Amino acid sequence: MTEQNPLSRQQLVAGAADMIRRRGLNATSIREVAKHAQTPLGSTYHYFPGGKQQLATEAVRFAGDAVARMLDKELRAGPVEGLRAFLALWREIITSTDFQAGCPVLAVSIEEHAADERPAVLAAAAEVFNGWEAQLADSMRQHGADPQAAGQLATLVVAAAEGAVAMCRAQRSTRPLDQVSAQLEELTRTTVCN
């Protein structure tokens, strides 16, 4: 299993994640991803024999892992600090792109459709969401939160953050995310110090 050209491969995955983040999955074409990574179109299918599905799946995991690594690091300072970092990351993503980028995991979750089958990219998205939730919930539990309450709140955090990011893009304002952040922080504080 030779690893060909890992550099181009990684650029393709990162570029695909960025484009999905901005335009959604369907508007992200392999052609443009390859062009952006200065890679010939044919190479894309050499690196990713599974085509667009495979590239999109790896892009979702790539973006999910980046957030997970950040969470892992910031949660060491406590659940509230981790939460703040999580929310600040989304805020940075939407402001630094003038409200043009959001979350690629959410994007693939609402686009894929094939009545009978369950695409790999959707399964990857589910895993990413579950992973973030577990990281947040575990941290709260380790700081004295009720186990069940921690799980519920972690779900609320991820759902509210994802929804708020989308609303910010529609309204071209960080207000939704800022208002949601204040409430989630408050909730986390009271849940941890129970």
Added chain:
Amino acid sequence: MTEQNPLSRQQLVAGAADMIRRRGLNATSIREVAKHAQTPLGSTYHYFPGGKQQLATEAVRFAGDAVARMLDKELRAGPVEGLRAFLALWREIITSTDFQAGCPVLAVSIEEHAADERPAVLAAAAEVFNGWEAQLADSMRQHGADPQAAGQLATLVVAAAEGAVAMCRAQRSTRPLDQVSAQLEELTRTTVCN
């Protein structure tokens, strides 16, 4: 300004809303919307000279108004009852379609992209989100909630519901929405009876 064939027009808008709900904006083609409504392709451009943009914009408003009307009715029984109906609606949408449909307003919010311009469909999405928020917040205020807290909570409700619906689709489970619903209900109860 003759109104041609209002029936076909409405079918096209409703069909477009349904398709956007399931597949997202980019994967929704005028061709298929017309086919589904048993209308010739050319007629679509007769009814909607603005093309896909116009059809999508009207579809977003159509879906948004349907929810707003339901909210208006259910909120008469109080903010908690209205919230329950709002959340139950989303639950019904995802379960009755086997997790294939979500919210068209969210879908257009994360897909459109054109660096310099601000598409009409995005503005419509922002208005719909703001409208739902205002309805929920006003109801809470009318039942004794602190005005600012009501506004913040209404934003959290919409954001969390939208995000949870997307997570439910990815995980093929209503768990995210159910967990979020329980917490939003509790929060609304305490905010109203302050």
Added chain:
DNA sequence: GTCTATACGAAGATAGAC
């Protein structure tokens, strides 16, 4: 192994027949 050239279908939009 790497990339150019191309096959094939479907998209948005319109011209022009009825």
Added chain:
DNA sequence: GTCTATCTTCGTATAGAC
């Protein structure tokens, strides 16, 4: 006014030259 046929562009994917 209503719809068919078509223009043009772009999508995924691949065949085959280097």
